[in-house]
Every structure is written in C-alpha cells, then in structure tokens.
Amino acid sequence: MSKDNEILEEFTSKEYEHGWSVNYEADEAPLGLNENIVRWISAKKDEPEWLLEWRLKAFKAWESMKEPSWANIKYPKIDFQSVRYYSAPKQKSKSKDINEVDPELLKIYERLGISLNEQKRLQGIAVDAVLDSVSVGTTFRDTLSKLGVVFCSFSEAVKEHPELVKKYLGSVVPSTDNYYAALNSAVFSDGSFCYIPKGVRCPMELSTYFRINAANTGQFERTLIIAEDNAYVSYLEGCTAPQRDENQLHAAVVEIHAAENAEVKYSTVQNWYPGDKNGKGGIYNFVTKRGICAGNHSKISWTQVETGSAITWKYPSCILKGDYSVGEFYSVAVTNNYQQADTGTKMIHIGKNTRSRIVSKGISAGKSQNSYRGQVQVMKRASNARNFSQCDSLLMGANCGAHTFPYIDIQNSTAKVEHEATTSKIGEDQIFYCNQRGISAEDAVALIVNGYAKEVLNQLPMEFAVEAQKLLALTLEGSVG
Amino acid sequence: MLSIRNLHASIEGTPILNGINLEINAGEVHAIMGPNGSGKSTLASVLAGREEYEVTEGEVFFKGKNLLELSPEDRAREGVFMAFQYPVEIPGVSSTNFLRTAVNQVRKYRGQEPLDAVKFLSLMKEKMKLVEIDQKLLSRSLNEGFSGGEKKRNEIFQMAVLEPTLSILDETDSGLDIDALKVVANGVNQLKSADKATIVVTHYQRLLDYIVPDFVHVLFHGKIVKSGPKALAMELEEKGYDWIKEELSGTTA
Numbered sequence: 001m002s003k004d005n006e007i008l009e010e011f012t013s014k015e016y017e018h019g020w021s022v023n024y025e026a027d028e029a030p031l032g033l034n035e036n037i038v039r040w041i042s043a044k045k046d047e048p049e050w051l052l053e054w055r056l057k058a059f060k061a062w063e064s065m066k067e068p069s070w071a072n073i074k075y076p077k078i079d080f081q082s083v084r085y086y087s088a089p090k091q092k093s094k095s096k097d098i099n100e101v102d103p104e105l106l107k108i109y110e111r112l113g114i115s116l117n118e119q120k121r122l123q124g125i126a127v128d129a130v131l132d133s134v135s136v137g138t139t140f141r142d143t144l145s146k147l148g149v150v151f152c153s154f155s156e157a158v159k160e161h162p163e164l165v166k167k168y169l170g171s172v173v174p175s176t177d178n179y180y181a182a183l184n185s186a187v188f189s190d191g192s193f194c195y196i197p198k199g200v201r202c203p204m205e206l207s208t209y210f211r212i213n214a215a216n217t218g219q220f221e222r223t224l225i226i227a228e229d230n231a232y233v234s235y236l237e238g239c240t241a242p243q244r245d246e247n248q249l250h251a252a253v254v255e256i257h258a259a260e261n262a263e264v265k266y267s268t269v270q271n272w273y274p275g276d277k278n279g280k281g282g283i284y285n286f287v288t289k290r291g292i293c294a295g296n297h298s299k300i301s302w303t304q305v306e307t308g309s310a311i312t313w314k315y316p317s318c319i320l321k322g323d324y325s326v327g328e329f330y331s332v333a334v335t336n337n338y339q340q341a342d343t344g345t346k347m348i349h350i351g352k353n354t355r356s357r358i359v360s361k362g363i364s365a366g367k368s369q370n371s372y373r374g375q376v377q378v379m380k381r382a383s384n385a386r387n388f389s390q391c392d393s394l395l396m397g398a399n400c401g402a403h404t405f406p407y408i409d410i411q412n413s414t415a416k417v418e419h420e421a422t423t424s425k426i427g428e429d430q431i432f433y434c435n436q437r438g439i440s441a442e443d444a445v446a447l448i449v450n451g452y453a454k455e456v457l458n459q460l461p462m463e464f465a466v467e468a469q470k471l472l473a474l475t476l477e478g479s480v481g
Numbered sequence: 482m483l484s485i486r487n488l489h490a491s492i493e494g495t496p497i498l499n500g501i502n503l504e505i506n507a508g509e510v511h512a513i514m515g516p517n518g519s520g521k522s523t524l525a526s527v528l529a530g531r532e533e534y535e536v537t538e539g540e541v542f543f544k545g546k547n548l549l550e551l552s553p554e555d556r557a558r559e560g561v562f563m564a565f566q567y568p569v570e571i572p573g574v575s576s577t578n579f580l581r582t583a584v585n586q587v588r589k590y591r592g593q594e595p596l597d598a599v600k601f602l603s604l605m606k607e608k609m610k611l612v613e614i615d616q617k618l619l620s621r622s623l624n625e626g627f628s629g630g631e632k633k634r635n636e637i638f639q640m641a642v643l644e645p646t647l648s649i650l651d652e653t654d655s656g657l658d659i660d661a662l663k664v665v666a667n668g669v670n671q672l673k674s675a676d677k678a679t680i681v682v683t684h685y686q687r688l689l690d691y692i693v694p695d696f697v698h699v700l701f702h703g704k705i706v707k708s709g710p711k712a713l714a715m716e717l718e719e720k721g722y723d724w725i726k727e728e729l730s731g732t733t734a
Contacts (some may be wrong), residue, residue: 433554437583451573
C-alpha cells in the first residue's frame, strides 16, 4: 500500500549469499541414531574408553528425554532418524598442518572469505575451520603454543590434552542438561578447544568458522574454552551453510570456564542459511552456550549477531559463581521472511557482589517471529547482586512479531534488578526524513538499523563489527553500496 | 527557479490542494500563510515528495526539471530542502554521522568526491558558528531527547551544511520561544543569497519580523487567494484570516 511497505518488501527479499555447496568425497555414518552410531562415531575418532562411556550415558539420557516445547517457535517434528550424524570430507593427508590441508577444502573457505593460506591469513586472528563434522585446519598454532595457549580442534585436544578435556568436558553444561545438549554430547564430532594458561593475555583473536556442506547432515560441535587465573581471550565464531530445501539440524554446545580474574569475550556472527522467502529449508539451530565465572573477579561476555537459521533456540548464559564476577550478554537478532528466533540469556548470580548486564535488540521483518527470553536469578547468598536488562524490539512491516519473556527470580533482598523494554517501528517518517536529506531508502534502513543495534555492535572486535554491520544491512536490504 | 502550475493534490481521496500557481525566482523569499487546514503543510510535503499525497493535476518545474517525476532523495540531491515541522528521532545515529551520509550521497549524485572525515568536520565547524549550535548536540543521537528549539536549530544547521537551492521551512516557528526564533531566523538570513530561494510556511506573522519575505501568499481551501508584499502579512496579523474568508465568500456569492 504505502511506499514504506514497498521499501521494506524490497529490502527484505535479498538472496542468501553463502547458499552454494561443493561435492567432495565424504566419510559418512549411516543415517539415523542408535547406540551403534554413537559407538561408530567414537570409534571413527579413535576415542578413549571414558569418552565413549560419557557419550553413551548422554545417549541413554537423551532417549528418555522429551523435545522441549516451551519456546515460542513452531516447526514440524524433527525425525532424528533421518539425520546423518557424521560426515567428514576424506582428506588425503591426516596432517593438521594447515599447509598440507587438501587445497579443495581450503578453496571452500576462500570462497567464504576466510583465508587459511599462510600468505593471506587474517591479521591477528587465528582460525579453526570446521567443515561438517570435522576440523580441517587451524592457523597460527605455533605462534600460540609458544605462549602456552592451546588452540586446536576438539578431537586433537582429546588426544593431546586428555586431562584437561576430562576435567572440563560437561562441567558447565552437563551431558544431561537438556534435550539438545544430551544429543550433542552423544554424537558431537568435533569443535574447537582453547586453553589459556595462567596470566596469559592471548595476543590474537581466536576464531572458529563453522560450515555445513553435506546434505541431510547435522552439525554437532562442541567448543570448550578454559581461561586460567588472570588469563584473557577473545573468541569469535562464524557460521554459514548451503541453501537446501530440507531443514538441517545444528545442535552445538559451548562451555566456558573462567578462573579467578580471568576474562573471556565470546562473539558470534551467526549466518546459517535461513530458508527461502516462503520458509522452505533453513537450519534448525538449537544451541546450548554457557559459561561459568568460577573464580572471583572473573568476567564472561557474550556478544551475538544472529541473522541466519530458520529456527534459533539459543540462550548463552553465565553462572556467576565467583564473588565480584561479571556476566554480560549483548545480542542483535534479526529475523526475516519466515524465520523464528527464541533467544536470550540466563544470568545466575551465586557469588557476592556479582553483576550482570543484558542488552538485547530484536529486529523482525517479513512474517518472522522474534522472541527474547531471559532469566535473571539471584541466589540466597548472592548479596549485592546487580542486574540491568534492556530488551528492545524493532518491527519492520505489519506481519512480523516481537515478544519479550523476562523471568526474574530473586532470593536475596539486597539485589538490584532493573528491566527496561521498548518496542518501536521503522517508520515511513524516518525513511522519508532521510530521503529528504538525499539518503536513499535502502541506505536509510541500513542507517536506522545499525543505529538501533549500535550498542551491541560496539562490543564486537573491529573486524567483526564491520562484517556484522554489512550483514545486518544485507539481511534486511537489497544491496548496499 | 520553481514554477508551480495548477497543482492539485489529495490524500486518501480527499482533495487538499485545488490549483496552486506560484513562480519563485532565485534570491526571493516567499511566505505561505493561511489558517489551519488550508493546505500549507501539504504544499511543502508535495514539493518534498511525500508519498501519501497524490498529485492529481498540474506540474512543478524546478530548475527546468519536472520535480514531480523525481524521487524524494533525488529532489533533495537536486537542491530542495525541507525543514520539518516535526523532525523525527533516529536513535543510535548521531547527527554528525547522519549528515555526513547525507552530504556524501548528495555529492555522489552530483559527481563529486565524497568528503573525508577531516574535510567534513571542518565544514561542520564552519556551519556550526552560523547557527550557534553546540557540538555536543551533534554527537548525540539525531533529535533524540532534543528540545523543540534544539530540533529546529538542528534543521537549520542541516540546511546550512547541505546548502540547498530551494529551502522550504515548514512551520519552523511553531513551538519556539522568541529567543530560539531569533537564532533560527538569523541562521536562515545568513544563508540567503542571490542564487537561492526560500519558502517560509507559517501560520503567524511573527517569524516574518525576522525573515523578511519579498512576497506573501495566502492559502485558503487549497488555493492561493491573495498575494502581496510583506504588508499583507501585517494586515493578516491585525485582522486575522476571517476578513479573507468574508472577502472570498463575497466575490463568489
């Protein structure tokens, strides 16, 4: 009807740019899930007995659990027997040296704009590249190992640092934590592992780039980050997947352990294939991310820019156990067409003088549904706990929905908890105002959306912030100069 | 510069403008006055290209170009500026960032190189003095939490930076106290030049004490019913709009 709607229509109809896939010979598990598949995966990875037992326990638990239905999302029942739980590109060389990785696989990452090549590596960022079920290579390993920083694939960590894996695996997200965490624990195939020793400030950003390529295959990765006393690390995660008509399952688990005075900053730019304009296809993204501020004065900060996936179910959380520990959650979630997102955080205050801050910015367009779901819990002994939550929703057009579900549970009377929420619309007035100053409607939307999300984008490392800005614009617009 | 011929426009099927004719030359200041609902703001909006208004008849030429065929952003890039009666807020976008985007899009349209941060800042500094605007205001989110006066001052500041050929001030005086009014008017006057024109849309005469028009037009029922020199505005101030209404009904009876 009005130009406003036309503009939004036009902007919200862009194509997904990472929708391609390549053919390579793969080493695959048979379809479906049973105890034998769990054993098959564990055997494939040549795992120690204790890990197989851990997986089997998780599998047993998963079998007895029910798929959660409390989230504000609708989707046909997932047939877990029609999913493939392991698919790995056959590599000629088993070497993890990035220079010996199959050039065909490197090309996939080149095409995604992630150079794993020695010469063209991203400055100051070490990358672990995970393709379908396995890590295909990790850069800057030598530089990091000189400082005692371990950054490698999860599989390697199991082999090379079994004592650390055994100690921390499942310590923040138990294998039976929830339906998808249990599923992940049973069948996880790879992921990234970071260990920052005492007093080390990791000199570069560590980053994992997840790519799903194979059809009918789920990706189940696990990331484990351990920061010892006085350590610091900033970790980035990016993800894309090919455009396919069927839905694909992604169920990841991320665990962070921050010891005394340690700080971990975890940033995600999630751009899984969101499905087409009619809601066909797309990734089902069921992710459990949790960090524990185990030591006093430790800090964990989650920043996420969620633009992809048909369904996002994700609540990066902090357990604030150490006194004076700090948890932060900064989120921009964009949904368009038929995407559905139910995302937020949990801040669990256990220690004294703990602080948490939640800034959530939802942007809904098309016929999408965008929900914030957050819990702030202050336990009995958590005196002087502080929380500030701000949940804003921005609506584009009249056919989308924005919802806020804050839960607050306070058991200590000294707690101070604040919650602010706003809902606004990108108005014809705002776009016209920009037009009248010579700014095209397309750039006006980019300007308005980036302004709205600024507080969160500011939290991202520089290289990522620029990418995220572009991605926001691309998700909502035709093209931006 | 601007030539409006027999302009008719309606909103949602209701006619608002019923045949406006107006010629504006470079260097001139025209005041459009009239009672509430006479179509003053509609005229400003139609010139700026607001989509809700449908032009049903007539034409508008700006520097020889058919203005009505241009998109709102291209009109702006051609040099049409409207100071809004109610400037919108854009949270998270600083006035500086907003204005730089605008300036560079206008420059791109005109085939000019974009201004880098240093050049843009020095342009800002120069114009800030002109309209007596505080730098602090410009680093804040556009219009967010601005007072009425600050918003209007910011409009004039944007006008100063964008250097339009034709400026349309839509009820810029509304909601301003006399001091703010003087500052705004002073800014407008400083920007006047022989190759530029200004349209001042206002309900009251008081703004015209400070921005002195060459011509005053009275709009009534979507038509210009009377035009004259500045003295006409004084007459309106004295007698109100009723005598025009009476005069009109007299002639049509």
